[in-house]
Amino acid sequence: MSNITVCARFRPVSSKERRDHGDTICIQNLDAETFNFKDEKEEEFTFSFDRVFYQESEQADVYEFLALPIVRDAVNAINGTIITYGQTGAGKTYSMEGPSILCCDEQKKGLLPRVVDGLFKSIKVSEETAKYTIKLSMVEIYMEKVRDLFDLSKDNIQIKESKVQGIFLSGVTEISVLDPAEALQSLSSGIANRAVGETQMNMASSRSHCVYVFAVQQDLTTEKRVRRGKLILVDLAGSEKVEKTGAEGRVLEEAKTINKSLSALGNVINALTCGPPSKANHIPYRDSKLTRILQDALGGNSQTALLCCCSPTLSNASESLSTLRFGARAKHIKALARVNCKEDKYTKKQGASSVTEDESHERILDKLRGRLDAKDVKLLEELFILEGIFFDPGSVEDLELAYEDVTLRTICSLQQAVEELVITVEEIKRENKDLAGENKALKARLEAAERSDRLCKDVGGNMTFLHRILDIGFFSPLGWFILSCQEGGMKTTSLVLHNAGFQENNIESGLH
Ligand SMILES: Nc1ncnc2c1ncn2[C@@H]1O[C@H](COP(=O)(O)OP(=O)(O)O)[C@@H](O)[C@H]1O
Ligand SMILES: [Mg+2]
Missing domain, CATH: 3.40.850.10 (Kinesin motor domain)
Structure with missing residues (x-):
């Protein structure tokens, strides 16, 4: 002083x-x-x-x-x-x-x-x-x-x-x-x-x-x-x-x-x-x-x-x-003139004033320990030394300000990381939407393919009957009987085709 x-x-x-x-x-x-x-x-x-x-x-x-x-x-x-x-x-x-x-x-x-x-x-x-x-x-x-x-x-x-x-x-x-x-x-x-x-x-x-x-x-x-x-x-x-x-x-x-x-x-x-x-x-x-x-x-x-x-x-x-x-x-x-550096905490000074300094020192560290874990306190101490922040035991306020600086910087980098994550999530969402569209189109194609496949099978079945009818002879009573057992649509088609004079070869190639 x-x-x-x-x-x-x-x-x-x-x-x-x-x-x-x-x-x-x-x-x-x-x-x-x-x-x-x-x-x-x-x-x-x-x-x-x-x-x-x-x-x-x-x-x-x-x-x-x-x-x-x-x-x-x-x-x-x-x-x-x-x-x-x-x-x-x-x-x-x-x-x-x-x-x-x-x-x-x-x-x-x-x-x-x-x-x-x-x-x-x-x-x-x-x-x-x-x-x-x-x-x-x-x-x-x-x-x-x-x-x-x-x-x-x-x-x-x-x-x-x-x-x-x-x-x-x-x-x-x-x-x-x-x-x-x-x-x-x-x-x-x-x-x-x-x-x-x-x-x-x-x-x-x-x-x-x-x-x-x-x-x-x-x-x-x-x-x-x-x-x-x-x-x-x-x-x-x-x-x-x-x-x-x-x-x-x-x-x-x-x-x-x-x-x-x-x-x-x-x-x-x-x-x-x-x-x-x-x-x-x-x-x-x-x-x-x-x-x-x-x-x-x-x-x-x-x-x-x-x-x-x-x-x-x-x-x-x-x-x-x-x-x-x-x-x-x-x-x-x-x-009030002060030393511009962190004093060595292990250097014990003689006299009554050192007691107050040590007490203050401990008070500051206790405060920090309450908020951070031991590793963080150590890191913070190293940071003070590196940046030449004086570690004046009489000035809890300065230390707290320095601590706030570090905290603010940490919050800023965390905020940045969150912003980057939000952007990534948006990109993934967009990709997901595109994929859903493609998926829908593929599904539609698959369904169409399945429908066409089913149709083929049905037509294939009907063709067998058609063959038989042709083998037996259209105008024989057995031919009429078999034909009447088929389902409506195919029966009509077969009859129409037959009446129109199509040969079986023509019918098969048209359906495949
Ligand atoms: N203590 C001193 N002994 C001898 N000469 C002095 C002394 N202080 C000032 N002078 C002389 O007085 C003159 C004015 O001093 P200077 O220091 O230039 O004044 P200022 O900087 O205040 O304008 C100079 O010629 C200087 O050499
Ligand atoms: Mg002068």
């Missing part, structure tokens, strides 16, 4: 500020966490953050306090997000990159190169037990469009959500990086692409949000488990107010869009600080691309750090005050 870590950073007074407004500063350092702030109207405020980095602070201090714990967690499959916020010129990019991304000055190196070093160092420590892959992607959000900084032709990347990956950038270029040098080279090419895009669109980097994503995959080969951690760094566009820029036309539109997305960020933070997400407490993540990308970071499965960058001078006091107020609100967000 962790709140968002919120820090404030004041950069040194710039030569321009000193020249234009003198070096009056608006902050009074109280301790490492607290300071007094006095604005142009001499109004005083006291702010407390997790840590305050004053003008003389080192880049290494910022990294160690704000980023290092998150980097270590990312290697252990806990998502992390680091955001720099503040007006243009407040030191966001300097904190993120340093004077330049490839800067070799150990003292001046920014968060990004230090994060890269930290990731590879942490991986090295755990390399004996796992195989790691790190993939890097870089996008820029400008005028509510997400642009791939590794492939400028992908200028409208969609943000999607899946059960396994959470929020992700669909189709974004991911570069596998094998060592820090390679990662820095890729970052440098992404930053160079950003400049190309900026020139093409005639805009400045301070008018877009830049998002760096490190996807860390851990293959625990002996345990046949895969764990994924995602580390996102965001260098936000300048937070200065539209009115103050005196902008017109396209620049005004840009400023409005930035303001809208930063307001959306503020609204999400407000909604999150008003209580836990529920139906009644809607969190408007979908109001901007920025909040959608940061959805997991702010409200869900992520360790998040916010660095509020400010100028220390009185001339920028009102912008600094709004930055600090933003940070103060963010401090109240409660976020």
Whole structure:
């Protein structure tokens, strides 16, 4: 359980500020966490953050306090997000990159190169037990469009959500990086692409949000488990107010869009600080691309750090005050970071919390056993591992949703099988009908054949009599007597035939 870590950073007074407004500063350092702030109207405020980095602070201090714990967690499959916020010129990019991304000055190196070093160092420590892959992607959000900084032709990347990956950038270029040098080279090419895009669109980097994503995959080969951690760094566009820029036309539109997305960020933070997400407490993540990308970071499965960058001078006091107020609100967000994988059920952890975890684990399995047989539970467990669904014992709901997914898929395939069977039955019915027709025709032919056969037999019998009559002689009394004993029809026929003068040969051939 962790709140968002919120820090404030004041950069040194710039030569321009000193020249234009003198070096009056608006902050009074109280301790490492607290300071007094006095604005142009001499109004005083006291702010407390997790840590305050004053003008003389080192880049290494910022990294160690704000980023290092998150980097270590990312290697252990806990998502992390680091955001720099503040007006243009407040030191966001300097904190993120340093004077330049490839800067070799150990003292001046920014968060990004230090994060890269930290990731590879942490991986090295755990390399004996796992195989790691790190993939890097870089996008820029400008005028509510997400642009791939590794492939400028992908200028409208969609943000999607899946059960396994959470929020992700669909189709974004991911570069596998094998060592820090390679990662820095890729970052440098992404930053160079950003400049190309900026020139093409005639805009400045301070008018877009830049998002760096490190996807860390851990293959625990002996345990046949895969764990994924995602580390996102965001260098936000300048937070200065539209009115103050005196902008017109396209620049005004840009400023409005930035303001809208930063307001959306503020609204999400407000909604999150008003209580836990529920139906009644809607969190408007979908109001901007920025909040959608940061959805997991702010409200869900992520360790998040916010660095509020400010100028220390009185001339920028009102912008600094709004930055600090933003940070103060963010401090109240409660976020829960989780491990993105199925924990080994045989690994017993020490301490009281493991008891609850084990109990929950058993409760989930019992629930499943009630509905499925042991073989199905085992299969389901394997499926979770294969698909990388995290098996968080605290989240019965997630597990049930995953179970519903599997059930739905099974129902779908069963429905398909039933549909196929219905089609087969219809075909068989049709064939059966055709066969019945043929059968009927055959029967009719058979009956006709039988009738004709019977007729032949009858005629054959009559022919015998006819022969006898002919032998005896038609006009003899015996002939008449025999003839009168025959059945009506045949008798008539014989008589008619005989009277007509037919010879017996003719009669026989006509009947056969
Ligand atoms: N902590 C710092 N130490 C020294 N110079 C700084 C520091 N922070 C910012 N600067 C300088 O101030 C100027 C503006 O900083 P930058 O990071 O570009 O601002 P942003 O990204 O917020 O617009 C740059 O010239 C930068 O080198
Ligand atoms: Mg910048």
